[in-house]
Amino acid sequence: MKLRFLCFFIGLLAALTGTAQNDTIPNAGDDNLIWDLDITYAANGSKLLEIKVYDNEDSIPVYTKYVTIKDDNDEVAVLDYLRMGAAFGRIAATAANGRLMVSWQTVTEENSKEFVVEGSADGQQWEALGTIQSKSSNGSSAESLEYGLQLKLPVSFAAIGMGGLLLLTVTRSRRTKLLMIAAVVLVVGACRKKDQMATAGTGKTEYVRIAQHEKDGAIGYSKAVKVTYN
Structure with missing residues (x-):
């Protein structure tokens, strides 16, 4: 460019x-x-x-x-500073099977250090979801580069709880009910621990943008794209 x-x-x-x-x-x-x-x-x-x-x-x-x-x-x-640290090409964000998949392309890069995927529920307030280092050599590239990042979506604990309650209603054995309750508690606890480590935001992510961090501390942003839920 x-x-x-x-x-x-x-x-x-x-x-x-x-x-x-x-x-x-x-x-x-x-x-x-x-x-x-x-x-x-x-x-x-x-x-x-x-x-x-x-x-x-x-x-x-x-x-x-x-x-x-x-x-x-x-x-x-x-x-x-009147330059684009990264000229962005295609940007796509798709949510399926409990994961958010974000892919993007840079046409050129200059003084590039890393990229931070940011998510938002309203397109106004943003939070960092994940980081990936620049693939460019020494921060600059005159050729297009492809990037991709997968993130875990927040688990619906309400859905897990409702499923457990439905199973309890059709189970007569007291011992089986106690085992099922313990299993639901363990599953919810395990999911919550995993979510704290790799969750795509604290709420539903409707929009995604890419923040490009330059080596000198400047930050540039791509346009925001809407997440496609499958």
Whole structure:
């Protein structure tokens, strides 16, 4: 992906004043991307960059990045962050048989360290579900790379309990009932321990996005996709 920027951006960023600034930056390359830059100034002199990349007229960004720069006078550093750490391709999330399967593709990677799969019930509040290291050589790759991660979905303890109650109603033997109750307790306890180790979130995951962590601490996000439940 070609990401070339015009020289006048340096002068534009150098002239920024106030506590917040927003600029829409059309890409000078030929990939039809539009870059939206928000700069928020902190009291300690640092600035928070929020970079969103849009594909043509699409209202949902294909990439979002957050960076904090401590040196308020380093306009060149701002330009250094106007890049996509990872250009995402296909992203898919499917839930079946008690597991959440997430797969994605990166078209290119730059300064990449690792990817964190994040889940959300409403598309607003996100939590980390799992992490996988970048496959790129030294953090950079000009070729597409494939990733995949499987996560265990939370077990429905209510369903286990109801199943046990139904079995108890058709069992007459007192000894058998006691054994069944003990078995249900053991199963629930074992499932709960496993869930604490590898559970895809604390609730039902409806949306998934990929967070790309760069070596310098910057974090970029893919667009969110809806989970397909089979």
